[in-house]
Each structure stands twice: as C-alpha cells, then as structure tokens.
Amino acid sequence: MAQGQKRNALVVQAATRALDQLKYEVASELGIATPQDGYWGTMTTRDTGAIGGNITRKLVALAEQQLAGRQ
Template identity: 65%
Template sequence: MSRRKSSNTLIIPQAQQALDQLKYEVAQELGIQIPQDGYYGYMASRDTGAIGGHITRRLVQIAEQQLTGFKR
C-alpha cells in the first residue's frame, strides 16, 4: 500500500509554526501530553480529536473577530 502525502497544504508556509504553537497550547489546556517524537499513533483518537476540535473552534473565533474588527 502506498503512502499519500497530505493534501492539506498551507497557503502561507510560515503559518505552520503558529499552528503548531496553537496545538501545544490547546493540548496543555486540555491536560493532554503530546508525544515529543511527533508520532501520534499511540495517542487515543478521543484526545487527538479533542485537540483538533478546540483548534478549529479557536481558529473560527479568531476569524470572526478579524472580520468584525473586534479584538479581545
């Protein structure tokens, strides 16, 4: 079976660092330890899903604030 490269490419490559930082912040808030080696295979799907869900909520919130010009 061949491996496919992710189709999720960033329009702004420098955003990767900001997204990684957001991932670690959200995981810390949820009390979830992210593997240091970067391999998520041993993590529970529930944990990775929770991190992804919270990241999505936060990104939507940031976008809404930018669209309305409102800053907290």
C-alpha cells in the first residue's frame, strides 16, 4: 500500500472527533499517559493495543444496547 493511504475510511466523517475523544477517555481510564504532542507513534504496542481493544469493546457494547432497544 502506498504511503499516506488509509485502509479504514470512516463512513461518517463527523465521527472522527468522537472517536478521537473516546481514544483519550479510554487511555485515561487505563492510566496510560497520552502524548502531549498528539503523536501516538512513540507509544508501545501494548498500550495502543489496550486502548484499541477497549474502544472496540465499548463500541460493540453500545451497538448491542441499541439493537436490544429496537426489539
């Protein structure tokens, strides 16, 4: 893949800000120090994986709640 191309494009572009906020919330819940300059590339794989895993867990739980409410 060429440099600068993203494989996972957001369907709703306005969700970018909400997902970014969720990233910082999850990091603080886990006690992981967030980078002051906004560059996450210097963080350990373990930390970023923990953040991503918890974000996924929260999003799946939210989707399950919404689907349960529709039935």
